[in-house]
Amino acid sequence: MPAVKVENLTKIYKKRYFLKPRYSVGIKNLNLEVEEGETFGLLGLNGSGKTTTIKLLLGLLFADSGQAFIYDHKVPDRKASNLVGYLPEAPYFYRYLSAQEIIDFYGRLSGVLEQDRQKKIDEILELVNLTNNRHKRLAEFSKGMLQRVGIAQALIHDPKILFFDELITGLDPVGITEMRSLVLRLKERKKTIFLSSHIISEIVKVCDRVGIIKEGELVKIVDLRQLKNKDAELEKIFLSTVMPSGQEGAS
Amino acid sequence: METCSVSGRKNGVNILPIAEYTIMENIRSKIFYILLLFIFIMAGSSLVFSSLAPYTEARVITDIGLACIEMFTLMTGIFAAVNLVLQEIENRTIYLLMTRPLHRWEYIIGRYLGVLVILCFNIITMLSVLVLLLKLTTSWTLSPMFIWSAVAIFFKMIIIVAVALTASLVFTSSITAMAFSFLTWVLGHFSSELKLMAERIQSFLAKGLLYLLYYAIPNFQLFNLKDKLGIPEGMPLDIVSMVLLYGLIYAAIFLVIGSLFFSKKEF
């Protein structure tokens, strides 16, 4: 059974401006499967539909047609949310809580038992390197530290699948390296990882397969394990896919 | 299939953690302390005022004090309830909540109960200040009238907080929701007048509309518990429990409507 399955998923945003409806395409007829233990990257330009896909899988948005599954749970499903961890694009937190408190709160919501919770929090804070700042309020945290809180809350209930939306956007080189090694560690632990990015060099360092998304449509799936010079080849494939025809090769 | 369940987990009802962080959020916000400060300034200035006019009766201070407490609780209650969920959508902290195994109605109920606890605490704080004031300036003693007036304030909040929270989910605009809640509050205090008008008016359309309003809007006149104090044995408890039940049913209906709207919401 695939860990994530998306079938003909379509999402059209409707907005009303002075009662006149306006439509914009989120994603169109998207199909994809992610195997258990696989690291899958959704690669696309700004506004191509990466966040929309992830939000649909998490039940934050509802599809207009098609369906999606987390294992055998058709989303949205409360049971599916036990199996997934989510790091939103630029995560927002309660600023009045400390790192320790916020992770405890989300762990509690996910039903992590009281007797295990403190041990798990200690472990995860160590993993994301926040042990020394655990009692500081989040209002005093830097962007990189907040991103690590985001990872920690995504891991507290030990989910099988992780959705990372723009994991490294806005981080400094050290932060980027740390996030990369964290993803690799999660990979070793056999987690299924679904991440979105528009940065090719980062995607090739961690992903097994890459889906290229353009204007809401999944136009190509690339198996990185079959490429020799991953960086250069993926870049070539990506550019020739997302550029309007006739512009290929233009710098 | 049980293949995907995870051990060491308990997915019970998730209302309590939501209510708790609502309280925590309030205690740690600056507004909370500004409110407390405001209460003490009010009390202090009325102390000065009453020392200037030494013959004020306890009765007058009590009435004004209770009215102030009610208005103040109403304002803060409506404001808090309306912004409770809208703020969280705006701040996008809602994402991480709605992707947890948390029913949307659990979130709404948890938020609702959290605000009620805070309001209860605020009411008690203000009452203590009022009692202190009365003790210091007059020969006041605690009467059943005083207790029941205070209880009635809280009972009314049970309804109006649910109305405000639901209005915020239906209108998704805090100004509209606040206006709606205030209007409900005002009309709810003229319930019998509404009925009288509905009975007397000629036009069928207006009649229907007035009756609709009469039945849809909670009757806050029922909550004048102190008016029922004529009986020497004190307050009959079955009246209190009927009024409480009335409040709870109204709140429940509003919260169900609010949860329905909220369950269709996308983020």
Ligand SMILES: Nc1ncnc2c1ncn2[C@@H]1O[C@H](COP(=O)(O)OP(=O)(O)OP(=O)(O)O)[C@@H](O)[C@H]1O
């Ligand atoms: N709330 C919304 N209302 C209307 N349209 C939206 C909304 N969110 C996204 N869209 C539209 O849907 C399309 C896909 O957006 P999405 O956020 O999924 O892109 P993305 O790939 O995550 O982009 P980015 O790399 O900038 O994060 C865009 O064209 C966008 O304009």
Ligand SMILES: [Mg+2]
């Ligand atoms: Mg995005």
